[in-house]
Amino acid sequence: MADEREDLAGVQRRHWQGTYAAHPGMYGEEPSEPAVHAAAVFRVARVGDVLELGAGHGRDALFFAREGFTVHATDFSPAGLEQLRDAARSRAVGERVTTAVHDVREPLPLPDASVDAVFAHMLLCMALSTEEIHALVAEVRRVLRPGGVFVYTVRHTGDAHYGAGTAHGDGIFEHGGFAVHFFDRELVDALADGWILDEVHAFEEGELPRRLWRVTQYLPR
Structure with missing residues (x-):
């Protein structure tokens, strides 16, 4: 089973690298709705720096930078991050954006208690x-400062693709070459253990449409 997981992760890494290389800026330049929400939450919380996990080609990272936040963007696709850096320079926000190629199955490349907020749009799923x-x-918790904010989105078990395509076990289904771990509410609540869970907001995105939860939680001070 471990070898199967490793193979699936490698396939997905190659899938995204090829996708970003073949379709530069594939998600457009406008920020996602969750990023717009997160920016408002971050302003209220007086956030200065944001870690974005799974930034891709950077539409949300660039939005955070334009909003005045310092952004550290990670992704396992060098092609996506190269597009992000080029876009940041062309939009005169390069000084507020740093990037790192990173696989989230490994420890985050940041010291303890070093960022005010973490954002992840469909990375956890x-x-x-x-x-x-x-x-x-647990790594997100480690790198956040006390009182820090974590906003993430995931596709859930009410999504039309849940149970469709190739089953890989553990709630993971592959459809059209794209593997997704569909969340149930029990998993969301388990991940909030020891946090202050502020909101679990249901929304839809895309043409299917994809059905997601937007989760906002805080570290206690």
């Missing part, structure tokens, strides 16, 4: 096991 998701959220 990639081809990650439940154990790997818990480890990632």
